[in-house]
Amino acid sequence: MxxxxxxxxxxxxxxxxxxxxxxxxxxxxxxxxxxxxxxxxxxxxxxxxxxxxxxxxxxxxxxxxxxxxxxxxxxxxxxxxxxxxxxxxxxxxxxxxxxxxxxxxxxxxxxxxxxxxxxxxxxxxxxxxxxxxxxxxxxxxxxxxxxxxxxxxLPAVAENERSARLEAGLTDRQREAVTTAVQFGYFSWPRESTAAECADVLDVSQPTFSQHLWTGVEKLLTTMFDADSRATAQ
Incomplete structure (x- = not known):
């Protein structure tokens, strides 16, 4: 039951x-x-x-x-x-x-x-x-x-669902790169880790990490602003 x-x-x-x-x-x-x-x-x-x-x-x-x-x-x-x-x-x-x-x-x-x-x-x-x-x-x-x-x-449920929608368009590598950058303070100011250190976490080269990271960030921002535009239009 x-x-x-x-x-x-x-x-x-x-x-x-x-x-x-x-x-x-x-x-x-x-x-x-x-x-x-x-x-x-x-x-x-x-x-x-x-x-x-x-x-x-x-x-x-x-x-x-x-x-x-x-x-x-x-x-x-x-x-x-x-x-x-x-x-x-x-x-x-x-x-x-x-x-x-x-x-x-x-x-x-x-x-x-x-x-x-x-x-x-x-x-x-x-x-x-x-x-x-x-x-x-x-x-x-x-x-x-x-x-x-x-x-x-509760907020955790709504936030989880929102995150899932935003991340739906990311590849696995892009999701790993973005998450690593966030968790290791790459976007913090002052910066808490370098691109090379984040790349080391994922066992990839720094250029590969940066490629996946910024492609992923672009997708996330595009999805977020597109959603906001649709909401405003309604």
Whole structure:
């Protein structure tokens, strides 16, 4: 039997101690806080995952990543002595991928000392029971700790749908380049990383990265302004 929402949005909070999730295990092994930022599913079956790491040195988090069996490569951009941005190519279980399979939208993923807190929204057209059962089945040592119902749609759902529309025209490489640039502060002022450093994250040359990045940015801006023009015309 499905759990109908009757037009409401449901916020779910899970506690996860699944060693099969890289960021959960790494938070314990590196004795730090790891915050999930973005996940991109690649066509080769791997995922490009971005994290903010707090409380561990660059060398320590890279060593943990290198020793973790399902990490295929990792890069770190240092923000301060004990805060960094981490990009890793990962296989194995992933909370963001699990939730995406159930139409739930992840809002927060944060792990400390081997325990993660995952918060996600289930839109009105989703089935809460299916989301909970799928999540706890795929992630050992996880359980639901809170559920809240809202009569109005939550921003995370609307933002996710808007992002999906904007990104629909991007190739996989363009999406990776744009996401890496955003997550690694390439567009920040002052700039937090160079094009060469972003290219290194993706294991491509700097000219290739720049080509994918600016083609992707052009597509995103064109789509955004076209949508605004149509809305104004109506």
């Amino acid at each position: 499905t759990e109908q929402q009757d037009g409401t949005t449901v916020e779910l909070e899970f506690s996860v101690e699944d060693e099969g999730c890289f960021f959960v295990a790494a938070s314990e092994r590196a004795d730090c806080r790891i915050i999930g930022r973005e996940t991109i599913q690649r066509t080769d079956g791997n995922r490009l995952e971005f994290f903010r790491v707090q409380g561990a040195s660059r060398e320590r988090i890279l060593r943990v990543a290198d020793e973790y069996g399902s990490v295929r490569g990792a890069r770190v951009a240092e923000q301060s002595e004990d805060e960094h941005l981490l990009a890793a190519v990962v296989t194995g279980r992933c909370v963001a991928a699990t939730l995406a399979d159930t139409v739930a939208v992840i809002k927060r993923a944060e792990a400390v000392d081997g325990v993660a807190t995952i918060v996600a929204d289930v839109p009105p057209y989703g089935d809460v029971r299916t989301v909970v059962e799928t999540f706890t089945d795929r992630h050992p040592d996880s359980h639901l700790v809170a559920k809240h119902t809202f009569s109005d749609g």
